[in-house]
Amino acid sequence: KQEVTQIPAALSVPEGENLVLNCSFTDSAIYNLQWFRQDPGKGLTSLLLIQSSQREQTSGRLNASLDKSSGRSTLYIAASQPGDSATYLCAVKGAGGTSYGKLTFGQGTILTVHP
Amino acid sequence: KAGVTQTPRYLIKTRGQQVTLSCSPISGHRSVSWYQQTPGQGLQFLFEYFSETQRNKGNFPGRFSGRQFSNSRSEMNVSTLELGDSALYLCASSVGLREHEQYFGPGTRLTVT
Numbered sequence: 001k002q003e004v005t006q007i008p009a010a011l012s013v014p015e016g017e018n019l020v021l022n023c024s025f026t027d028s029a030i031y032n033l034q035w036f037r038q039d040p041g042k043g044l045t046s047l048l049l050i051q052s053s054q055r056e057q058t059s060g061r062l063n064a065s066l067d068k069s070s071g072r073s074t075l076y077i078a079a080s081q082p083g084d085s086a087t088y089l090c091a092v093k094g095a096g097g098t099s100y101g102k103l104t105f106g107q108g109t110i111l112t113v114h115p
Numbered sequence: 116k117a118g119v120t121q122t123p124r125y126l127i128k129t130r131g132q133q134v135t136l137s138c139s140p141i142s143g144h145r146s147v148s149w150y151q152q153t154p155g156q157g158l159q160f161l162f163e164y165f166s167e168t169q170r171n172k173g174n175f176p177g178r179f180s181g182r183q184f185s186n187s188r189s190e191m192n193v194s195t196l197e198l199g200d201s202a203l204y205l206c207a208s209s210v211g212l213r214e215h216e217q218y219f220g221p222g223t224r225l226t227v228t
Contacts, residue, residue, distance in 0.1 A: 036219070041224070042222070043119075043121075093214070095213075102171060102173065106157075107157050
């Protein structure tokens with residue numbers, strides 16, 4: 001059964017700081033990994049999608065990497081801003097076993113960027 | 116292009132009742148998935164529909180069911196509601212199955228009293 005873990009559970013940083021969020025998963029049989037952002041009481045906003053054959057993806061100040069063999073991904077946020085404050089979720093789409101075709105989510109990292 | 120829409124956005128029901136939630140995917144998307152989000156369990160997969168057929172199912176009791184129509188719109192039904200069914204129900208759509216990116220709607224907040 002796929003399990004996804006995100007570290008740290010919460011992070012508070014001053015504006016302008018570069019930061020790294022970590023995600024690990026137990027089963028490397030995945031189609032892709034997706035990073036989402038969720039604001040309180042809202043739905044999920046897709047930030048980056050990395051296919052299993054890719055190593056990284058970039059969008060603006062965001063960069064995500066994937067090391068499928070070790071079951072790890074990192075989300076790098078450059079020059080953080082107060083508007084980046086949200087919960088960041090990592091999810092993997094299973095390609096085998098009982099997780100086949102399903103998105104399995106981590107518990108999220110709550111990010112607070114203070115002015 | 117319009118995003119994923121879900122109706123209603125908020126719902127209050129009494130234990131024992133049943134409820135139907137609706138999801139309209141992004142135009143051209145044929146896959147619709149449903150997820151339940153609670154503070155204790157996080158986000159959990161309920162089921163996925165593609166071309167009006169259930170393709171995948173999570174580990175939820177039979178009280179949770181769904182369907183998809185020919186225009187790709189989907190409904191989720193929960194019968195005999197329990198207090199523990201209180202959650203944010205999220206719908207996601209994608210072009211197809213497997214490797215495609217999923218786009219989420221704003222969710223339906225269900226409260227069972």
